[in-house]
Amino acid sequence: MRDRLKTSPPALPVVLRTPSMVLAVLGFLTLIALGLRFAGHSVPSAFDAPLLPGPDLIGDPWWYFATAIDFCGEPLGATLILALVLGGCLLTNRLRTAVLTVVGCGLTVVVTSVLKPLTGRTIHGSYLSFPSGHTAFATALAVIGAYVLAGRSGRSAAVAWTVGLAVVSGFLMAWAEVGLGAHYPTDTIGGFAVALAIVPVTGYWVDRLADGKGRVRTSGEKPA
Template identity: 50%
Template sequence: MRQLVRTAPAALPAVLRAPLALSAALATAVLVALGILHFHDAGLTGIDAALLPSIDGVVPPWRYLALTVDFGGEPAGSVILVVLLSAVCVLLRRIRTAVVTVLGVVATVAVTTALKPLVGRTIHGEFLSYPSGHTAMATVLALVIAMLLIDRFGLGRPAAVVLALGFALVAGVVMGWAEVALGAHYPTDAVGGFCAALAVVPGTAWLVDRVADRL
């Protein structure tokens, strides 16, 4: 097993190291800035107030679509997605990427969970909302899929950056929409979740590669 991990392709493709390091730094800055801006905030304020008439959510049939998307971020749904993606990585002999799939989700969820009480932003009077863990989880999986495809097809830097950030953005927007549509989060909560994933995943992948190289 040690040999498989050591000789497996890098989880973080070389063409993405510098771009994702930069995006991680920017995402961290935005994550912290939004946390400070909405420290112990409650209700619609600022950008959220400009985007939403209320936090009541949408009605059917859009609500059904939002619930379907939301399931992917629930404990059962997220476990299913993580197991499936990890299995695909193992079948493709991308062992390090499989490890990043698990550790990336765990680390990002840990960050979003720790930030919620620290920031103390609430929705519907009692539920901690910043940042969105669902949005973060979806973004993590999208980034891992992108890294897997980039390595698999040997994409150059421009295409790799577009693919990685494009996948992350689409996943973040879709899950973020679902959370806002269900009245579970404010739009800036979704932005915070997206940024949390961008901040955590590159470092996690880099660390997995460093440890694997030393085995």
């Protein structure tokens, strides 16, 4: 298995390491700033208010479209998507991408789940809302997909793929979550930031460990 991991394409393409780490820092700072700003709040901010749907939420046929998108972030929908992604990774010998998918998406969901009670922001009275786990999951998958597509591209094209897919996927899930009344817009920005902060760092460590550079060597063991 270790040999297969070593020969597998990198989880985080070399061309994207520096840009991705910059995005990770920006995501982390954005998350901290928003978390501190909205901790304990239960009303929309001045930024949120104009973007929220009316009391009837979004109407047909958009409601069905939003519900379908939302399902992709629910436990069953997310599990089905992950199974498809992992199957594709195994068929194409992208074992590092498979590990990044499981660990990166898992950490993203865990972090959003932990931050919700810590920030204590609520919507509709008692529902914890910051940050949006659905948006974080969708963005994390998009970033991982961009790493696969951008692996053989130049830096400019690779960065464009990563930012473009992350923004489009994050926006679609954010639109669905806000439209269905599940989150404030700033909750979805927080979820977007979580994914940007976690996935690149996870991908970097997946590659280091797969290359044998992240473990402690025993006495007398030669470097890889």
